[in-house]
Amino acid sequence: MKIINKVLRLKKRPIGFPDEDTWELNEEILPSLNEGEILIENKYISLDPAMRGWINETRSYIEPVKIGDVMRAGSIGKVIESNNPKFSEGDVVSGGSGVQQYSINDGKGFFKIYPGKLNLPVFIGTLGMPGMTAYFGILEVGKIKEGDTVLVSAAAGAVGSIVGQIAKIKGCKVVGIAGGKEKCDYVVNELGFDGCIDYKNESVKRGIKKECPNGIDVYFDNVGGDILDSALIFINKYARIVICGAISQYNETSAKGPDNYLSLLVNRGTMTGMVVFDYVKKYPIAVEEMSNWILEGKLKSKEDIYDGIENFYEIFKKLFNGDKKGKLILKVN
């Protein structure tokens, strides 16, 4: 029996914001399995802002996706055939299958998940890459402690929403920055942040001044640009700034640095970049702790799920135009 696989491949490198022609969707016949390989039927595919960086040609923390390669993406799927002793038919696995219906690989970088009472998409979001980024970013890089004032940008997003909730669990005062009243209400009323600045409708500087009257101890930055510069003005002595991403810059052909960086000198602050893959060995600890928080109702996980690989481009755009709430996920039909 031949299986037809819908596969999204990188067709060309974009300049600025990717257009639809950046990728092409092919229908390909799956080859048969070699020794050591597994065949995964993908269920959910993760859409992340980092994808924009992966298709640049420039040096980064990970090899660029090559022209013609399957578009890289995190995924959850079910093993439907296995020539690898570590996996059995029926196993649910998490890993990086890429944007395709099926994937054949040697199992490296894949691990089994045991959903229990939790829904599968949670393992793409709160218990997947964004959740791991939030957990290690705010705890190990941000080094939050009780009583800290923590500011988080993209607060309604997959990473920011978890960062803020973890900081609340740890006894911090947490203020978010998000675009629009609806997102800000969600961040405060549903996620329990102490405040939220609506950067689309108010001055971020004035907002920080009002919401963080004692200054900022930790700023978790997902956006870069002017918001990072505004945060720098209000950092306290020994503040930690976690550079997790810079979504305002990803589609710019020339980046803009933080002009107020000398606030680091004045305040003996630290700005540190992080890449979640460095913490892979510790993921199980985070998954266990965060699963408990979810089951205890302390941590809310929100997924924004859309159907169909053929709709990839339309859904991808939502990462950058603000038209989503929570973790963006593609459901494979």
Place this chain on the structure above:
Amino acid sequence: MKIINKVLRLKKRPIGFPDEDTWELNEEILPSLNEGEILIENKYISLDPAMRGWINETRSYIEPVKIGDVMRAGSIGKVIESNNPKFSEGDVVSGGSGVQQYSINDGKGFFKIYPGKLNLPVFIGTLGMPGMTAYFGILEVGKIKEGDTVLVSAAAGAVGSIVGQIAKIKGCKVVGIAGGKEKCDYVVNELGFDGCIDYKNESVKRGIKKECPNGIDVYFDNVGGDILDSALIFINKYARIVICGAISQYNETSAKGPDNYLSLLVNRGTMTGMVVFDYVKKYPIAVEEMSNWILEGKLKSKEDIYDGIENFYEIFKKLFNGDKKGKLILKVN
């Protein structure tokens, strides 16, 4: 007997580069000592780029010098009268007397020095604020370890020259950045750096590529601007950037941030600001270790000494126009 004191006072706040009218030189009659006070005859006054920041009105790590105040400066002097049990006539003291011939104060922030075989001006430079900045900046913030590649800007300057020499003592490969062939030759031939990039006559990017083929582990930044941006391109994984100063920016009315700061993310780098005053309690440890290095010939101390408070402005300009080598010091007549 009345003593006439030449005193330099701040007259107005400069915009951009200070002009001569920023300060005024007065001759004032010294009052008599109150209980607990000491009278110091100043011998040497320290001229530092940080002075430019101290006369801005904006929030910083230290209160701005007020209009009408004596211009703040580090100093070495001799106690010639004491109403304070902690000090005796004849004591040589280091502290912040400001730009004046004599100072009367309560002794707070002053400590006795015992020059032994060392010349007094060394206690303004290598064993003074610039030396302490270098020592704690490269060791505690830069966290250098044997085998690291260390890049230092303003390498012929009071701080940079010591940073590089300490890094050499600790077994690092050290590359400097300085302006002009003479300074670069000095840095390599006299101070023992492994290489030096002449930013006035070559591309800093190409220079770093050539001199640091294995990338940069620690960058000690005294200058900011384009040079910081160039260094960011070449940092290694887990690199540490010490933000000690930004002399290229001090006289700018609007600062320019490091556009390549996302290299911190890619490389999990850290950029940390430092202020030497945080390490005051540990100064004696540094002074002892560095004195030994000087006496053993491992650490060279160079002072550029000019005469006369009345020449303050002309000498101050040398801090910014590159026309000096080593620590800039004003000798009080």
